[in-house]
Amino acid sequence: MKLRIKRRRFGQLMIASTLVTAIANFPQRTFAQKKLLSPTPPSSMEASSVPVKLRVNGAEHALEIDPRVTLLDALRERIGLTGTKKGCDHGQCGACTVLVDGRRINSCLTLAVMQEGAAITTIEGLAQGDKLHPMQAAFIKHDGFQCGYCTPGQICSAVGLLNEGHAKTDDEVRELMSGNICRCGAYPNIVNAIQEARSQQT
């Protein structure tokens, strides 16, 4: 695997300049065909935005977004949930991990438009009021972080791991948490935290 840690400051938002060419390329004939999908955005693409409803942590968000916006950027830049982090933007670090219908995924490699109708849970949605999710509490108790940048992804991933139920031993936890890189190397404490949360499961 090629590690490509390029930080994109403007990320998905730097789109306006490419718009014109894209409109020019867009094949007009697709609109005329019968039994073909009428593409979104519809014939006038000048707006280049599509309506998308996202259900995040139980709340509905009606957005108008460019179809290129990833779920990660929609969460952070549009909805304002900045708990989910962008590390690599290429599926290689796990900082952007969120739960979609209870399953952990990398939010940088899916489009927001693809997640309409799904139940998305981010780090902000794990606690119940002031009561931390047991995984959050375990990370604090075991000091499962240093700088904290990877932590939201680690915790969401760990919650997904417990939902999946395939890890018992420390080695299995390590292997099934390998999708989350910690640059600070807090791995031993992360494993301890997850094992404690796992043992408290009913």
Added chain:
Amino acid sequence: MKLFAYTRATEQDVAVNTVSRNQSAKFIGGGTNLLDLMKENVEQPNQLIDINSLPLSKIEVTRNGVRIGAMARNSDVAYNAIIQERYPLLSQALLAGASPQLRNMATVGGNLMQRTRCYYFYDTAMPCNKREPGSGCAAIEGFNRIHAIFGASDQCIATHPSDMCVALAALDAVVQVQGPKGDRQIPITDFHRLPGDTPQIDTVLQHGELITAVDLPNLPFAKRSHYLKVRDRASYAFALVSVATALDIENGIIRAARVAMGGVAHKPWRAVAAEEILVGAKVNQETFRAAAEATVKEAKPQKHNKFKVEMAKRAIMRSLTEVGEMA
């Protein structure tokens, strides 16, 4: 990323027709490879047809084996009880690939179609015949540690990165395809191509054709099978070399054998020479060594990947030893 029009398909026919009419349209499954490449402007579709709502994610037992729907997620296939019991090498190969998050997203169809991880292919500043036919191959004279040792051409020396496909090659799986002109079946070993003079074409799938399922034939001895992956770190890395093996053993004699390799060629590499040596031979280290040596005899390594030849040999022997020792 170039702008595209997005639509979610709910009918297979409509999805197929829409993509066939537009040379620049693409299906999107999990998105884990396509979006990655679109962010780098390596792929620039102007229309994406989201096939995630198509009812193609079942894993079912058929008369002739097991059918895996093209939209089944890699993790669901890997943890499926029938797959684990009948085709452990496939489950192991899937679990050796990517990360749990990516496996939850990645589909079987997308995994088959994933593109090479050659760094020059990803880097639009570099020449690459696969990305831009005729521009040259930066890897041949460049850094080629991860590249092919079998079946490369003077146009491209890339490898196919999939783990799943190596197991499918060992199992003689069949890819089910729906196209604008009807359905067809493609044996897995014919599905991916060698680069030759047209490295831009990875597979024999035509534009607009939709993968609907993968069929695994009944293969009782596949219970005795193994997937070994050698990589730069213990997990979450592509294979330098991988081996899928299955042996049918009776009274210490091998009656049938399957050996396939990953990370060594532009397609999952079925080691036919090894299989020929194994069949009829005794289960012992000499047999396994002979099979491994026969496989690497035709290897043509590049400047930086000579280590792969010895690594391939040892990986074959180790995987066969594992299978040989299974009760």
